[in-house]
Amino acid sequence: MSEKVLMKGNEAIAEAAILAGCRHYFGYPITPQTEVAAYMSKKMPKIGGTFLQAESEIAAINMVYGVASTGKRAMTSSSSPGIALKCEGISYMAGADLPGLIVNVQRGGPGLGGIQPSQSDYFLATRGPGHGDFHVLVLAPSSVQEMADLTVKAFDLADKYRMPAMLLADGTMGQMMEPVELPEPKEVTADKSWAVTGTKMERKHNIVNSLYLKPTELEEKNIERFERYKEIEEKECLWEEFMMEDAEICVVSYGITARVSRNAIIEARKQGIKVGMIRPITLWPFPKKALLLAADKVKSFLSVELNMGQMQEDIELAIQCKRPVGLCKRVGGMIPSPEEVLNSIKEANK
Amino acid sequence: MSQVVFDKPKALTDAVLHYCPGCTHGIVHRLVAEAIDELGIEGRTIGIAPVGCSVMAYDYFACDMIEASHGRAPAVATGVKRSMPENIVFTYQGDGDLASIGLCETVSTAARGENITIIFINNAIYGMTGGQMAPTSLIGQVTQTSPYGRNPETQGYPINICELLATLEAPAYLERVTVNNVKNVRNAKKAIKKAFQNQVEGKGFSLIEVVSSCPTNWGMTPQKALEWIDEHMLPQYPLGVYRDKENGVGLAKKEA
Numbered sequence: 001m002s003e004k005v006l007m008k009g010n011e012a013i014a015e016a017a018i019l020a021g022c023r024h025y026f027g028y029p030i031t032p033q034t035e036v037a038a039y040m041s042k043k044m045p046k047i048g049g050t051f052l053q054a055e056s057e058i059a060a061i062n063m064v065y066g067v068a069s070t071g072k073r074a075m076t077s078s079s080s081p082g083i084a085l086k087c088e089g090i091s092y093m094a095g096a097d098l099p100g101l102i103v104n105v106q107r108g109g110p111g112l113g114g115i116q117p118s119q120s121d122y123f124l125a126t127r128g129p130g131h132g133d134f135h136v137l138v139l140a141p142s143s144v145q146e147m148a149d150l151t152v153k154a155f156d157l158a159d160k161y162r163m164p165a166m167l168l169a170d171g172t173m174g175q176m177m178e179p180v181e182l183p184e185p186k187e188v189t190a191d192k193s194w195a196v197t198g199t200k201m202e203r204k205h206n207i208v209n210s211l212y213l214k215p216t217e218l219e220e221k222n223i224e225r226f227e228r229y230k231e232i233e234e235k236e237c238l239w240e241e242f243m244m245e246d247a248e249i250c251v252v253s254y255g256i257t258a259r260v261s262r263n264a265i266i267e268a269r270k271q272g273i274k275v276g277m278i279r280p281i282t283l284w285p286f287p288k289k290a291l292l293l294a295a296d297k298v299k300s301f302l303s304v305e306l307n308m309g310q311m312q313e314d315i316e317l318a319i320q321c322k323r324p325v326g327l328c329k330r331v332g333g334m335i336p337s338p339e340e341v342l343n344s345i346k347e348a349n350k
Numbered sequence: 351m352s353q354v355v356f357d358k359p360k361a362l363t364d365a366v367l368h369y370c371p372g373c374t375h376g377i378v379h380r381l382v383a384e385a386i387d388e389l390g391i392e393g394r395t396i397g398i399a400p401v402g403c404s405v406m407a408y409d410y411f412a413c414d415m416i417e418a419s420h421g422r423a424p425a426v427a428t429g430v431k432r433s434m435p436e437n438i439v440f441t442y443q444g445d446g447d448l449a450s451i452g453l454c455e456t457v458s459t460a461a462r463g464e465n466i467t468i469i470f471i472n473n474a475i476y477g478m479t480g481g482q483m484a485p486t487s488l489i490g491q492v493t494q495t496s497p498y499g500r501n502p503e504t505q506g507y508p509i510n511i512c513e514l515l516a517t518l519e520a521p522a523y524l525e526r527v528t529v530n531n532v533k534n535v536r537n538a539k540k541a542i543k544k545a546f547q548n549q550v551e552g553k554g555f556s557l558i559e560v561v562s563s564c565p566t567n568w569g570m571t572p573q574k575a576l577e578w579i580d581e582h583m584l585p586q587y588p589l590g591v592y593r594d595k596e597n598g599v600g601l602a603k604k605e606a
Contacts (some may be wrong), residue, residue: 024433026429050433052428052432054458055458057456058422058425059425059458060425062419062422062429062455063426063429063432064429065425066427066430069396069426070396070429070434088419089419092418130454196414196415196430197396197437198392198394198413198414199391199393199412205363205411206415207408207414207416209415209416209531220442302388
């Protein structure tokens with residue numbers, strides 16, 4: 001066990017990625033994820049790794065595509081408008097079954113939006129960020145410790161299922177400082193016999209590709225990929241339950257808003273309101289089963305998020321509309337206070 | 351006693367090329383494969399195919415291959431080379447891919463002096479999508495999207511990639527060749543081999559622009575298309591070495 005160090009969320013991502021065996025980082029400057037690149041630019045040259053400030057977000061994700069093709073761990077980080085630019089490359093990675101990590105420290109949108117925290121890329125992340133029929137793994141940290149832990153987890157899952165993973169944080173999580181216990185350094189053990197490393201004249205050539213001109217072949221590839229997705233939905237859902245034993249209202253929230261909600265729930269409990277929380281840690285796969293089980297016990301749900309109700313739709317789908325799902329939201333870079341969430345809980349309790 | 355005097359290079363697979371009759375892609379594929387064979391680098395070479403007519407080059411070269419998205423091959427190559435510096439990395443791209451949608455990647459990769467090899471096929475047209483105007487289409491050239499001929503006032507002027515990249519300090523080697531007759535094919539072979547040799551020796555970024563023909567979309571017989579290269583393409587795209595750093599040719603900055 002390593003000792004605890006005080007780190008910014010963005011720095012925790014960078015250090016954890018290095019400890020997870022990532023030696024190739026490609027990025028382009030954008031607020032509020034700057035510290036990831038700054039950290040990598042200092043550290044990578046000292047450990048024989050690559051830090052490259054790419055000419056664009058598009059180039060950066062394609063450099064990740066290149067490294068991933070060789071079977072090594074690679075990552076890029078950006079914030080919402082930059083992630084939109086990466087979507088083409090993410091789709092190609094999904095189509096070529098390439099693992100890799102994309103960090104999205106979200107800010108408000110659409111367009112240039114603002115630079116304050118947001119969760120408005122929920123749809124973009126969970127619906128398959130790019131053209132075509134696919135998913136990426138989406139992990140949503142709610143503490144600096146999770147920024148580190150889920151970075152490692154994202155790399156591991158991406159390798160295991162040969163697909164891109166997105167760490168979906170927000171400006172607050174990126175800038176926040178907390179003590180963090182860094183993960184142990186690890187060797188990457190995933191089988192990557194598919195990678196392009198040179199044939200050494202010992203095998204037939206490997207091809208990394210997403211083009212299938214025969215419709216039957218492309219259909220088969222898509223169906224195979226979705227079978228993998230089904231397995232992921234069954235095995236890899238992560239969530240945390242808080243005060244749910246006797247809860248009548250179930251708050252659902254992730255990232256920074258889950259922390260605000262926690263305080264609001266503690267206060268509500270003091271006022272005699274039976275409220276708890278299910279905090280999704282993976283947003284795709286979405287913890288549908290946990291929510292559906294909760295639907296049999298609680299009277300209503302309350303989605304607390306930094307967008308106009310994107311996850312609210314997923315909750316309704318997950319619980320098959322068995323209970324009403326309220327929404328407590330702030331957008332544009334605003335974060336609700338614990339009082340605002342408490343008021344929404346009281347409203348739901350009426 | 352019989353002796354083999356002409357054979358298919360080992361760095362090409364047995365797949366049948368899909369290119370149109372008379373298209374010069376086949377010649378250039380062969381020259382690239384010959385260079386790989388002669389340098390003995392097939393086992394450590396990683397090729398990157400573009401989007402365009404040569405999209406399926408990954409089936410034709412026997413080395414490990416990657417298919418990149420449109421225009422991004424130099425960025426993908428950068429990632430591969432940074433990950434595997436001992437490997438030989440090349441991209442094979444057309445004019446739409448390299449000089450239009452991927453121009454930013456092309457210029458930036460050249461400016462960084464990535465130690466890679468780029469084979470750039472310039473036939474002044476988008477072949478795969480059926481003959482649209484390319485950034486390298488000639489003034490007055492009739493294409494599907496310049497049906498009245500390329501008008502510089504509304505459609506701009508052709509981009510000369512070798513001249514453009516020669517303004518940068520980093521590139522090691524830039525040469526424009528063509529493959530419209532035996533002599534030119536031999537020169538092209540020399541240039542392509544040198545572009546790979548440079549990488550083996552760690553000399554940095556090398557790009558060979560091959561002025562090519564597209565009989566199908568130019569609406570010509572293969573023979574007429576080869577003549578058209580001499581008559582129309584070469585005046586706009588003069589052959590020659592635009593940068594050869596080790597021999598002091600075409601340096602961006604004059605040495606003191």
